[in-house]
Amino acid sequence: MVVAGLCRLLARNRIRVAPFKAQNMSNNSVVTVDGGEIGRAQAIQARAAGLAPRVRFNPILLKPxxxxxxxxxxxxxxxDSVTAADYVKHRDRLAAIVSDELSCLRKEFDAVICEGAGSPAEINLRATDLANMGLARAANLPVILVGDIDRGGLLAHLFGTVAVLEPEDQALIAGFVVNKFRGDPALLEPGLRQLLEMTGRPTYGVLPYADELWLDAEDSLSVVAHRVVGTPAPPCGDEWLKVAAIRLPRISNSTDVEALACEPGVLVRWIADPADAADADLIVLPGSKATVADLAWLHDRGLVAAIVGHARAGKPVLGICGGMQMLCRRITDTVESGSGEVAGLGLLDADIVFSRVKTLRNWHRPLSGYEIHHGQLTRSSEAAWFDVDAEPQGVRSGAVFGTHWHGLLDNDDFRRAWLTGVAEAAGRTGFTVADDTDVVARRDGQLDRIADLLAAHLDVDAVLGLLDGPPPRRPHLVSRLRPAQRAQTSHCQADPL
Structure with missing residues (x-):
């Protein structure tokens, strides 16, 4: 989010800026204009910079x-498909790819904002690191640590992160940004002053927590953390439309439901328990990176009965990509899971066969969307849900809908018409769809909102100053504990002190 805001802030000042994430681990991805696949976060950051998404902004993507x-x-x-141990074998080749891509971007743009991956203090992974201090050291980049204070313990986290790094890595840590702060910043100021005294590094800003920010969650961690999607606006009519989106373990492109949450009167909740589906008007099965495994999880959780019962009562069910595959009669998968033929939920009389070649495709007219999937629809006796270029791109059986398209619900006219039918099928006669919801404009508004927060609460001049010349060489930290104290603390793990 901070990188997206910086990209938008610089772009608004006519600075040619590009985002870069050397290696991302996410199942939320998009298809780029050059026909590849990158993390959705980098696509949004590119949009913030006024650029079309390209593979160069995220050259390495790991999809768990x-x-x-x-x-x-x-x-x-x-x-390839790799384990953590296998990945070590690829490190040198991947490092060369990352270096080349970043070098090319730095020649073309005035600024390149590189997002790290998780914490740079995962010192057990330092030898194979491509996205954090490994990248910073290789390219001699200044580094800002962004800490989420909403999780607690931030001052210790920032100090400890710097302290455990190697001296050469520490030297590149220029300063800190505090994110998601609630309350009076004056209460935090003494701690930040002490942090400066202890580390020799300034805090460039304290960003406030903003409830209204919902922009494109990067991965399932955000899905787990926020049960309700977005901040629902009151309905235009007399009734709410309740949407239950299944929080699959290997969920992919969870952002598809955000378009629904933009609509006034539509309450979207992530659920993992059958009881939470009882009052739903619409159940959504989102994409999955592990269709067969997540289908088994549905059975184990007792959610299959809830979904099937919902559909047989004539209430709407929507499956997107892997979710649609689960709704079909048969799934033959020798590629992703190696399970062979598996029975689906049977709510759509259709069959899925996995191909080793992944489908990557963008659609633009008359509807926009994109496809990322190994599973192919090989047989269907169901009616077409919608057609593009005289070809069916989705199937339906009564109030059960399925498509491989991501981003379909971002199409405003299509979404409004479909939601009107969903409300009718669910018996929500008092629900009225708004006629002015613009999802694309809402997303752009989010980017401007983030940029505005940075402009108001960040020392922008100091941060942009890091773009000029070599990184400032900050001091090396050593442990503040004497050897005897370290010996004592090693025996205090169970002590409530």
């Missing part, structure tokens, strides 16, 4: 398929 394996996407194309 299980707790131990990830699909490795290099320069937009699937290259």
């Amino acid at each position: 398929g299980s707790d131990r394996t990830s699909q490795l996407v290099i320069k937009g194309q699937v290259a």
